Amino acid sequence: MSAYEISVISVIGINVILAVSLNMISGFCGQISLGHGAFYGAGAYAAALAMVNIGNPPLALLFAAVVGSVTGIIVGFASLRVRTDFLAVTTIGVNFLFTGFVRKQHWLGGEMGISNIPGSGLGASRNMIMILLFAAATVVFSLYISRSWMGFSFRAVGEDEDAAATLGISAGAYKLAAFGIGTALAGLAGGLYAFFTQFIVPDAFDFILSVMLMAMVVIGGIGSTWGVVLAAIALTLLPEAIRFVNDYRLLVFGGLLVLVIRLAPGGFAGAVGALARKVRKS
Amino acid sequence: MYYVDLAVTGVTFGCMYAMMAVGLALVYGLLRILHIAHAAVFALGAFVTVVVANATGSLALGFLAAIVVAPLFGMAIYRLLYEPLLSYRPDVPMIASVGLLVLMQDAFRIVFGEQGVTFHNNVYAFMTFNLFGVTVNAVQIAIVVAAAVVFTGLHLFTTRTRIGVAWRATVSRPKIAASFGVDPIKVRYLNFALGSALAAIAGGLVGLLNNFVDPSIGYVVSYKALAIIVLGGLGSVRGTLIASLVLGLVESYGTIFIGQWLDRDAIAFLALIALLMIRPQGFTGTRTA
Numbered sequence: 001m002s003a004y005e006i007s008v009i010s011v012i013g014i015n016v017i018l019a020v021s022l023n024m025i026s027g028f029c030g031q032i033s034l035g036h037g038a039f040y041g042a043g044a045y046a047a048a049l050a051m052v053n054i055g056n057p058p059l060a061l062l063f064a065a066v067v068g069s070v071t072g073i074i075v076g077f078a079s080l081r082v083r084t085d086f087l088a089v090t091t092i093g094v095n096f097l098f099t100g101f102v103r104k105q106h107w108l109g110g111e112m113g114i115s116n117i118p119g120s121g122l123g124a125s126r127n128m129i130m131i132l133l134f135a136a137a138t139v140v141f142s143l144y145i146s147r148s149w150m151g152f153s154f155r156a157v158g159e160d161e162d163a164a165a166t167l168g169i170s171a172g173a174y175k176l177a178a179f180g181i182g183t184a185l186a187g188l189a190g191g192l193y194a195f196f197t198q199f200i201v202p203d204a205f206d207f208i209l210s211v212m213l214m215a216m217v218v219i220g221g222i223g224s225t226w227g228v229v230l231a232a233i234a235l236t237l238l239p240e241a242i243r244f245v246n247d248y249r250l251l252v253f254g255g256l257l258v259l260v261i262r263l264a265p266g267g268f269a270g271a272v273g274a275l276a277r278k279v280r281k282s
Numbered sequence: 283m284y285y286v287d288l289a290v291t292g293v294t295f296g297c298m299y300a301m302m303a304v305g306l307a308l309v310y311g312l313l314r315i316l317h318i319a320h321a322a323v324f325a326l327g328a329f330v331t332v333v334v335a336n337a338t339g340s341l342a343l344g345f346l347a348a349i350v351v352a353p354l355f356g357m358a359i360y361r362l363l364y365e366p367l368l369s370y371r372p373d374v375p376m377i378a379s380v381g382l383l384v385l386m387q388d389a390f391r392i393v394f395g396e397q398g399v400t401f402h403n404n405v406y407a408f409m410t411f412n413l414f415g416v417t418v419n420a421v422q423i424a425i426v427v428a429a430a431v432v433f434t435g436l437h438l439f440t441t442r443t444r445i446g447v448a449w450r451a452t453v454s455r456p457k458i459a460a461s462f463g464v465d466p467i468k469v470r471y472l473n474f475a476l477g478s479a480l481a482a483i484a485g486g487l488v489g490l491l492n493n494f495v496d497p498s499i500g501y502v503v504s505y506k507a508l509a510i511i512v513l514g515g516l517g518s519v520r521g522t523l524i525a526s527l528v529l530g531l532v533e534s535y536g537t538i539f540i541g542q543w544l545d546r547d548a549i550a551f552l553a554l555i556a557l558l559m560i561r562p563q564g565f566t567g568t569r570t571a
Binding site for chain 2 (some may be wrong): 032068082089093094097101103104135215250253254256257
């Protein structure tokens with residue numbers, strides 16, 4: 001495999017982890033978060049600092065997941081206070097707060113970020129395999145959660161908090177759990193990203209990235225693990241595939257986003273479901 | 283006088299934010315959609331103003347053209363993008379809106395270039411007055427006056443005219459308003475037309491203040507105006523005005539006092555999060571489920 005292919009596949013793996021973990025928060029549990037990039041970034045910076053100071057890759061990944069999860073649970077407390085669109089905008093705020101804070105911190109490298117991060121020591125192709133293994137584990141975990149009692153409770157909270165409360169499901173606890181798990185995975189993805197690029201800047205974790213991740217979830221079909229995995233792969237490959245229209249990439253990308261939503265508002269999963277129903281009827 | 287200067291800057295930015303955000307608040311109040319593509323309408327207004335003003339040599343014609351073009355575009359967004367998606371979860375039209383914004387921003391970049399367009403004949407950007415020792419720019423005065431006129435006009439329109447009352451009725455109780463003979467679809471078009479016209483005026487004025495319009499002009503609106511309408515209690519015009527002024531002042535003073543730890547946007551959002559934790563329903567909003 002060429003270096004280009006390895007890097008594209010690595011990015012796909014990282015984006016799958018990010019989109020699937022966001023889907024746990026926003027899809028399963030119904031808590032719209034437009035600040036997933038902040039937790040990803042927190043993980044990346046945590047791993048970078050751990051590698052620069054300690055130099056132990058497994059410890060750095062663990063540290064990344066823990067930092068992601070802790071910031072996620074703190075933001076999760078906000079979701080107990082504000083709901084729906086208020087929460088969406090609060091999480092946008094969290095994203096801007098993260099990038100704005102990091103940009104001004106000298107110990108985090110400021111605008112220039114952190115460079116020369118020691119790699120995982122596995123080499124590019126084995127590093128890619130490690131990323132793919134983590135991505136696969138995330139997908140399996142997500143499928144398991146959605147079939148478990150916890151997944152059932154997440155959906156109940158997402159559909160109707162008050163009705164869930166009547167059934168004795170503690171909405172607050174499950175919201176915090178969704179944020180804690182989802183952002184731990186985002187932090188892990190950040191750690192993998194730090195190994196992959198060995199160079200991080202605040203701009204890599206901005207609001208645009210968070211919107212892109214939410215687009216993966218919505219286009220995939222919110223709540224559907226397979227749909228989201230598919231959308232994550234498609235939306236990562238799309239800018240590469242339309243490289244020939246280099247100067248018009250964003251134009252084409254925006255146009256396709258509008259078209260897909262307009263033609264299949266339920267995302268891939270919704271479109272497949274509708275097709276299956278049509279086939280069964282005929 | 284330093285602190286007074288900061289206040290002047292803060293109020294100017296606040297008035298600008300208010301005119302950008304009010305369209306967003308109106309759309310949210312009526313349809314519960316976060317209309318992120320409003321930023322594209324704002325940018326379109328700015329570009330139409332500068333292009334027409336340069337072509338005809340008349341700023342007034344530039345603004346007039348923007349006030350005509352932007353509402354048409356806003357109504358087209360409603361008809362072609364939002365109307366078919368109204369029955370889905372609110373994040374679906376929102377993502378479509380983001381897609382449209384990305385598309386439009388890139389279209390502006392391709393048509394007008396990375397550098398954007400500069401006003402050929404803009405004397406106002408460099409005209410300053412000395413009011414009681416405080417230096418004020420002519421465009422800053424125009425922004426504050428425009429905001430005052432617009433919000434007074436909007437207030438009179440919604441309280442004193444039949445159309446305005448029908449509009450408010452539709453926003454608060456769509457079904458009952460419809461049973462009294464108000465056409466809710468016409469109200470939606472009116473809503474998008476008015477909000478877009480205001481965004482276009484704001485866009486033109488921001489262009490005048492900077493003396494140029496570049497493709498990135500809309501990005502600030504896309505996220506900051508969202509923060510403002512949330513702070514204002516989502517859908518409330520009065521709340522939006524208050525929140526805009528508060529945010530303008532917080533940013534203006536904040537960059538001086540805590541500028542070494544956080545950048546301008548982060549300060550704005552820190553204020554937003556802090557206020558939301560205290561008042562989860564915004565300044566004027568009633569508590570929603």
